[in-house]
Amino acid sequence: MASDLPMSAELEQIDGEITDIFRALQNGFQKLDKIKDPNRQSKQLEELTGKMRECKRLIKEFDRQIKDEESQNPPEVNKQLNEKKQSMIKELNSYVALRKTYQNSLGNKRVELFDMGTGGSDPVAEDNVQMASAMSNQQLVDAGMKKMEETDQAIERSKMVVEQTIEVGAQTAANLKGQTEQMGRIVNELDTIQFSIKKASQLVKEIGRQVATDKCIMAFLFLIVCGVIAIIIVKIVNPHNKDIRDIPGLAPPAPTARRLLSLEAFKGFQ
Incomplete structure (x- = not known):
């Protein structure tokens, strides 16, 4: 498939690879x-x-490059480039038809050209056989381009699914990270609350002990006051009771009054 067409470096590289594949297909058959x-x-x-x-992939890439350089x-x-592409498609379809012939002769249904699934028919190969035998060059090009476009659409749909899956995964990871941080804050708050409860319990115990001590002191003072009052009452009621010692400031004033009367009588006598 050597050609004197003026082509860019990219087109020449693709054309060379396609030529090598066609040579390998010819030798392989x-x-x-x-x-x-068998x-x-x-x-x-x-193989x-x-x-x-x-x-097929290289022919599709060849067509894209032609469109990019068309202007x-x-x-x-x-x-001339489009005619070359058509000849490539036609030659490939001839090998597809030859493959189908060998496949039928072998009775081997496991080989599928364009990944149509195991155990099923090969509609792409059937279409290619029809193109190779009955279609014109333009029809071959149109059919090939249609198949390429369908493949492109399938690839784009797959890319969209992958992108959506990546976005969902990223969103899920962000949500999990936020929930993890929130759980960490909750644990820290629970630790703080537990520490505060322990401190409050200790404070309550200390206050309880202090209140108990104050109550004991108050009760002891109350007993002392009651004792003093009882002594005063007894001393007032029975001032001549020798078993009870005189309380300073509370001794009966009777002797003093008698001394004053004695002094006044003594003065009158004189």
Whole structure:
């Protein structure tokens, strides 16, 4: 597939890779004819299918690069590049049809070209066979572009799902972090409350002991006061009781009055 078309470095690299894959596919199918063991044939066919997948991806990348450089190239160059792309698609579809033929001959339904699932039919391969045999070049291009667009849409949907999953995971992690911090604050507050309760309990005990001591002192003073009052009452009622000692300031004043009367009588006598 060597060409003298003026192409950028990116297009030349992609074109070279596609050319190598087509050469490998050609050699691989030639080798497949010489293999007699069905298991080895099946393995060889799987390897060729993988190369076809890679070739499809490169053709798609080739088409994107053409669109990116379309404004920089002359119309004639763009036309030649599109024709080259169509020839690539047509050649790939011919290998797809050949693969389908070998697959039917082997009765091997495990090989799927475009990851359509195990045990199912291969609608993409069937479409490619139809394109290779009955469609025009433009129809081949349109069908190939349609399949590429469908693949793009599926990839974009997958990316959106992944992004949404990442966002949900990040939000969940943030919520868990906030809840963890809140739990830490609650634990600290509980420790503070427990410490305050212990201090309050100790203070209550100290106040209780102090109140008990004050009550004892008050009771003792009350007993003393009651005793003093009782002594005073007894002394007043029975001042001649010798068993009770005189209380200073509370002794009966009778002797003093008698001394004053004696002095006045003595003075009158004189």
